Amino acid sequence: xxxxxxxxxxxxxxxxxxxxxxxxxxxxxxxxxxxxxxxxxxxxxxxxxxxxxxxxxxxxxxxxxxxxxxxxxxxxxxxxxxxxxxxxxxxxxxxxxxxxxxxxxxxxxxxxxxxxxxxxxxxxxxxxxxxxxxxxxxxxxxxxxxxxxxxxxxxxxxxxxxxxxxxxxxxxxxxxxxxxxxxxxxxxxxxxxxxxxxxxxxxxxxxxxxxxxxxxxxxxxxxxxxxxxxxxxxxxxxxxxxxxxxxxxxxxxxxxxxxxxxxxxxxxxxxxxxxxxxxxxxxxxxxxxxxxxxxxxxxxxxxxxxxxxxxxxxxxxxxx
Numbered sequence: 509x510x511x512x513x514x515x516x517x518x519x520x521x522x523x524x525x526x527x528x529x530x531x532x533x534x535x536x537x538x539x540x541x542x543x544x545x546x547x548x549x550x551x552x553x554x555x556x557x558x559x560x561x562x563x564x565x566x567x568x569x570x571x572x573x574x575x576x577x578x579x580x581x582x583x584x585x586x587x588x589x590x591x592x593x594x595x596x597x598x599x600x601x602x603x604x605x606x607x608x609x610x611x612x613x614x615x616x617x618x619x620x621x622x623x624x625x626x627x628x629x630x631x632x633x634x635x636x637x638x639x640x641x642x643x644x645x646x647x648x649x650x651x652x653x654x655x656x657x658x659x660x661x662x663x664x665x666x667x668x669x670x671x672x673x674x675x676x677x678x679x680x681x682x683x684x685x686x687x688x689x690x691x692x693x694x695x696x697x698x699x700x701x702x703x704x705x706x707x708x709x710x711x712x713x714x715x716x717x718x719x720x721x722x723x724x725x726x727x728x729x730x731x732x733x734x735x736x737x738x739x740x741x742x743x744x745x746x747x748x749x750x751x752x753x754x755x756x757x758x759x760x761x762x763x764x765x766x767x768x769x770x771x772x773x774x775x776x777x778x779x780x781x782x783x784x785x786x787x788x789x790x791x792x793x794x795x796x797x798x799x800x801x802x803x804x805x806x807x808x809x810x811x812x813x814x815x816x817x818x819x820x821x822x823x824x825x826x827x828x
Contacts (some may be wrong), residue, residue, distance in 0.1 A: 531591060535566040539587075539595040541580025543573040543691035547629045547638040547710030547772055547795070548596050548635035548757055553628065554789050560779040573691040578613065579599035585619035589764035591773060594623065598757040603812035604666040607820040616813065622767045623773045625758040625798040626781050627790070630730035631672055631708040632810065634723045635742065636699055639706075640788035644727050647706060651682040660684045661704040661733065663692035670817075671825070672708045672729050679748055683809035686802045699723065700804075710755065711736060711794025727752040736794035756812075758805050774802055 536559070540552045549571065556567035572580030577600055584595035602616040606733040614620075633644065641647045651658050662669035665688050677683060687704060689695035692826055693713050696705040696713055708729060715737060717723040727743045729735055731752040759777055761770060778799040781788060819825070 517623075520782065525655070531585060532563050532565045533787055534592065536563075536591075537567055537593050537820075539568050539575065539584045539593065539599070540569050540571045540576035540585075541579045541595065541691035542571070543600060544571050546663070546692045547712040547755070547793075548598060550712040550793060551626065551629075551757060551790065551795060552596055554786055555777070555780050558783055558786050559776065560778060561781060569762050576605060576667045578609075581605075582613045584760070584762060585614040587762045589621075589762040589766075591761060591765050591769035593762060594737050594773070596757055596761050597760050598668060599755050599812055599816070600666055600668045602669070602809050603816040604671055604820075606622075606813055608666040608825070610789055616809055619763050621763055621770050622809065623759040623761055623770060623801045624777050624781075624802065625805045625808060626757060626777065626799060626801050627795055628754045628756040629793075630711050630728050630734050630754060631668065631797045632711055632718065632728055632737070632740065632794075633706070633708055633726045634699060634714050635706050635726060636702045637722050637724055638702060639724060641726070642724065643744060644748065644781070647726060648680055648747070651684055656683040656685055658684045658706070659687045659704055660705045661687050661689060661695035661699055661707040664690065666761040666825075667692070668710065668755040669695065669708045671819075674823055674825050675753060675819070676743065676748065676751065679751055697698040700721060712790075715793055734794045736792060756808070758808075770802055826827075 516591060521774045531564050538552050538556055540547050540549050552569045556569055559567045572583050581597060581601050585592060587593035605612055606616060616707060635641050660673050669692055670686060692709060692713060695707055699707050700717055714723060718725045727746040728740045729743055733742060781797050781799055790797055
């Protein structure tokens, strides 16, 4: 009996090793829980193209927007744990949603195998080009004058566009009215069109509109200026001492994905992210690359969940 068990265990290990050596042998799907054209979608397509070249297999971006990433994250949690389905999760999906939604259909600490952080993108505070507002101070003055009548857009409740504005309001004592959309793309489109007067938007999605003259960037939410838009001051420089917010993102696989597959994905995604052409493309849209081990990414997620839970309590932020 012992011999049979040993042989069975040995054969399983040999099969797993062979499968890992051949991985990937078919196309890989990367679930993007946000709309096409969003900052995370840009990341998925730039990095995915490099991975396709490396693997000789298609890497397909599968946009599953809605409910502030919940739809896409749930789909990823239920996908086969074989390495052929990945998801790009961000601070909103992995830290803010748990703080706002007590009954999520996924658990960030249980339902995924972290692969690697890939970096962070800053957020631009933007207004339509025709707006009379030309600075953060002018925006705050208008918000105080209008007393809650000024709207701002976001990709949904708890999104990476919603929370930085909540922090700004908390720090300055002003009130704007939140208009949540079913994705950052439609919200940004309405800011460009003048239907929404202001929003925080990811640099990769907003910067092309700023450069084309359709949007005006008042400030950037990060702690320092972006090399992609060095002329844009930080929110702190623009008059709000101590303000900063950065949105991070990384790759995850469904829980139970074999460790050797996760290790292979970690090594290859890091190699793709650090390729000079990929880094240049991402830097050009304000994305700062940063990678690490699966364990380091898991630790970041845990820390950020705790931080966001405290932020939600202290600021009184509600899901609805």
